[in-house]
Amino acid sequence: MDEGICQLDATPEWLANESIDYIVDCLEYCHNPQMLADLRAIFPRQALRSASIKVSPVQRERIKLWLQQLNGEMAA
DSSP, rough: OOSSSSOOOOOOTTHHHHHHHHHHHHHOOOOOOHHHHHHHHHHHHHHHHHHHHSSSSHHHHHHHHHHHHHHHHHHH
């Protein structure tokens, strides 16, 4: 089990446009890997994936780097 990662399945409510838009806002506001880790603990993976498609290209690249860092820390 991935510690610190939300294990909930994304219900239709999580995947509704309003919810995805909220998650997009949260991802856009994210300023560092720790904030991203906090979001991963709160939101289901599928909802995060759906939202990540909508973030700005610059922020998407930051998130990719942070995910590599976080996944590396979890593997260690």
